[in-house]
Amino acid sequence: MNINQLKVIKKWFHAYVEDITPDNDKLIHLIRLKYDHSLHVAENSRLIAEGMKWLKSDINVAEALGLLHDVGRFSQVVEYRTFYDPDSINHGERGFKVVGESGILSALPQNEQMKILDGIKFHNLITIPQYVNSARLRFVKLIRDADKLDIYRIIYDTVKTKIFEEHPEIFLNIDFDGPINPAALAQILNKETVSYRNVKSFKDFCLNQLSWMYDINYSLTFRLISEREIFKKVTAILPEDNGVQKAVRSVHAYMKKEGKG
Ligand SMILES: [Fe+2]
CATH class of the missing domain: 1.10.3210 (Hypothetical protein af1432)
Structure with a gap:
């Protein structure tokens, strides 16, 4: 072309x-x-x-x-x-x-x-x-x-501004105050992408987003994630929940190990 x-x-x-x-x-x-x-x-x-x-x-x-x-x-x-x-x-x-x-x-x-x-x-x-x-x-x-890469930008902006109704396809059927689903936590700690069927609460949604790091294909993309401080920004707005923080550490360790963090 x-x-x-x-x-x-x-x-x-x-x-x-x-x-x-x-x-x-x-x-x-x-x-x-x-x-x-x-x-x-x-x-x-x-x-x-x-x-x-x-x-x-x-x-x-x-x-x-x-x-x-x-x-x-x-x-x-x-x-x-x-x-x-x-x-x-x-x-x-x-x-x-x-x-x-x-x-x-x-x-x-x-x-x-x-x-x-x-x-x-x-x-x-x-x-x-x-x-x-x-x-x-x-x-x-x-x-x-x-x-x-761009969905991370959208989610970061949405969570920061709390204008969730603009993205019903992303935040549909989510219980914003609900607890973490142990099945979602188990998946991410197992280095798997968290399935949508396990996303019930906002915390599960956050785990789902973090787990996408396991589905990034090119190290060049990780370079852009790092340059744009996407991982840092996204983790900074996550709920203060032990399970979520444990998942953050696990994903970050993976990125570092892969030379991508
Ligand atoms: Fe699409």
Whole structure:
């Protein structure tokens, strides 16, 4: 992908979002949040790909993927009024369909199209399916890292400002004052990603977020986490709970051991 092809995709994305936005203040606001997220993830994707010294064409593909990864979110919120996938649609699959049907990638070589389409489709799965083609796998890994980096930014801002209602898909059904779920604590201490089914309270949610560090793919991403002081900032706003603090120490030890902390 050359820089002009990237520009065409950017232009399409902006026009798509503008076209789909209805005249409704609440939806305008929700769409704006995802639009901003898309721009941040595009930037993160580019930074990670550049940091890993990928080919120029692959760096452009990475940026396009970052921009488009959540494109399914826009029609999801317009049609279903929610970003919560279990009550509506899988937004990764929806994005795959939207981009495929738009024809916006058709000028690109087939392998580049598939890097973007697979990246969109698999960015939001709990784990990456084994069958993902290895040439595309590094893009799937990259988008998952770039996305997490920005979700940490959103969560930090949300917890700090306490405007939880803006992100119902993140904080839905959470008991803000509830105790820690021993199953969630056991998972994180076992170096596993905490399952959503074990997230009942805000403390469990915090453990879930911390456990994402075990699902970061590239050390370059850890470098950005460290440069942006993400781990430090996120842990500073966590509840003062023995279980949470124990999990923080365990994750931090892992990051240090991996030379990533
Ligand atoms: Fe997403």
